[in-house]
Amino acid sequence: MKKFNIKFIAVTLSMLLVFGACHDLDELNINPNAPDPEVTDLNLLMPTLIIDLGQTIVSLGIGDIAGVMQHTQKTGWSSGHNDYDWNDPGQSWSGYYGILRNADEFYNKAVEGELEFHQGVGLTLKAYAFGLIADLWGDAPFTEALKAESGPDFYKPVFNSQQDIYHGILAYLEEANTLLSKDNSEYTNVITSQDVLYAGDAAKWRKFANSLALRYYMRLQAKEPSVAQEGISKIAGDPGKYPLITVTEDEANIAYLGTSPGTSWPINMVYDINPQGEYMRRKPCATLVEALQALGDPRLGVWAEKVEIPLVLVPGTGVDRIVDGKREISKDVEEEFLEKWEGEDDLYVDYDQEYVGIPPSTFSAQAYNLTPNYTQQAAYNPHISQLSEMYKEASGSLLLMRLLSAAEVNFILAEAALYSWVSGNPETYYANGIKESLNAWEVGNQFDSYIQGAAYNGLESIMQQKWIASWTAAAESWFDWRRTGLPDLKAGVSARREKLPLRFYYKIDEDLSTNRENAEAAVAKLEPTPYKGTDQTNNSAWSKTWLLQGTNKPY
Known part of the structure; x- marks a missing residue:
């Protein structure tokens, strides 16, 4: 895949309307220095929207989730990373809803302008961000989210069930597949330089949307196996209608320009020269x-x-x-x-x-x-x-915001083939997953020798290699571990609990204090585990969301 530098970010940031969280707004959090969103070209929203999402994925992937999934450990100020010390005051989702407000604005402008390419992109990015929120917290505002401008009735939105959010984003992605199915020449107002992911290539955006749908159908594997099977079989069985990211060249990656702290790899020592800084x-x-x-x-x-x-x-x-x-x-x-x-x-x-x-x-x-x-x-x-x-370094060929990889798609297909949900040999998909991960890290020439020592042995091997391949994108391996219990990771002696955590805490001062009725209803639906420890309510990182309840996974 051609990797596009974020060269328009500095200009674009100064021109965008920046929105706050979508929930519980007594006042709209509007940047008075930004232009009126009613007259802002939607293309100016695009690079910041994509980059904000990419930076969020990197933040998760090298942050505390990398500690949970035992990719990294910290040697300073480490309690959240190494030990899951998360509960006070909880994790904020305001940044995620900030991305969603921009995505919603982008999509609505596309609808008004009858711009189908932009509609498909907007739906894909909304699906990605809403999916993350459901993955990380569970129930959350969805149908009443992003509507604070409509008045006080939406200042305290209801929390939709995690199940409904997953089904909702799959509907988004189905629509996006249709919207993005035309030849590039049939779309209008596409400014390739503003699309820092795929340079206006609708076919690649379509693959991204369908691959994201494949991810979320597999997310339902343990809880709604019939839904998962039907969705994955539909997509994998019709590559003409549902093309996928299966090779590294099509991956959803964004490069860093590296000219300022905000456009650089986040733990670099170019702009943070502190010998006790984030890299060290x-x-x-x-x-x-x-x-x-x-x-x-x-x-x-x-x-x-x-x-x-x-x-x-x-x-x-x-x-x-x-x-x-x-x-x-x-x-x-x-x-x-x-x-x-x-x-x-x-x-x-x-x-x-x-x-x-x-x-x-x-x-x-x-x-x-x-x-x-x-x-x-x-x-x-x-x-x-x-x-x-x-x-x-501040930038480099391998320093990327990795939204979705070819390796992940091949490993999903390997798991689906193992369940006989798709045709083909799971071992072949497994090998393809390894090959594409090695390609992504520029060591693909060692595949033939490597695969000899990485024999396929069912789900355990698939999940181990998928966990390895999620380096710098560790959140996805966390979500897989929760539903499968693989790889078999053990908490160490300094961890806050005997087991690894399962979700993020709702943040007290954002939800439990300001949207109390709806937040408490969501907390009541969480299922506590024996590892809830000193947490006073079910709002615990060791409580099970809908997705895990009744599955006996991961514990």
Whole structure:
């Protein structure tokens, strides 16, 4: 896929109407410096709308969800990332509804102007954002959302069920498929430079819409299997009517321009030179590192750096020295270090000479593996792997906002084939998923050798590879883990609960205080699990939304 830089963002940001959250508005949150939305060309909304969504996906994918899914761990200010310390005051969805207000404005203008390409794009982006809200929180405003301008009756919108939201966005995507089915020459007012995702290519937007529908039909696999089967069979069985993203060139990726903090990879050290900044706080998690090492996975070398000073266990006592670029220690030095961390009986020193990740939810994260300056948060540790040097950069060929990948689509088809919902061999789709992920990370030339050590063995292998392929887009692997329990991830000793969390908390001061009646009705429908702990109500990250209730998944 041609990847488009966000070169219009600075100009566009200054011209857009910025909307606040769609719910519970006693006053509209309108930017007085922005032009009247009634006279703003809808094309000027497009780049910011796409980029805001992309940045949201990256924020989730390298943020706390990457900690939950054990892609990364933090060595400073880590409790939310490593330990799921989320409950006070909860997670805000105002940014998501801000995206939706712009998407709704974009779509409505397209309807008024009879612009079918823009209508299809608007519906696809609305479906994506509403789907995220349902995935992350559960029940949420949907049918009465985005209507605050219509008056006080919509200031406190009802929360639609998670089920209804999923069905609603699938209807959006079905309509988008039809709207985007024409040749590019048949659409009007398409400014290719404003479409920073696909440069006005309707066929690629159509593939994006259908691939997103495939994602949400599979989301219903455990809860509404007949709906999931019918939808996936419909799409996969008619590629002429429902084309999909199956190769890397069609992926929904957006590149960074890298000319300012707002147009750059978010944890770069070009604009944040703090040695304890966002880049330095994140380290690869041992769970992922060890899985990749077991597979001989070439993506490990793309995503992480080798240990600068490996540790070596040597005979004797009191040995702690640097020899030929390695730190030699004796067993008593190791034991003295490990004794500092009471309550972590399974803590260990990792003597791997190439890659070392941090175990999940460990009290010793910032000190793990004999960090020389272990009292300092986010201190550099030469005895563990850092994220790849490319993540220090502001932009680069692999620094992308990854909305939906060809690997994901192939893994969905592999799972569907396993259930006999689509024709074809699940092993073939599985291999295609791996191949496209390797292509996406520019190591596709190693596929033939890699697949020999990554044999297909049913759902477990599909979900493991899908989890790996979701690097920097970890939210999708979280949603898969919830419905399948795969991969089998364990919470560490410092985690807030014995199990991984299942959802975001509704934010107290946005919903539970200001739209109380509707919010409390939604909370009452959540099903608490034994891991709710000290949470006072069902508004817990360890409560089950509709999607998980009755499925016995993931616990």
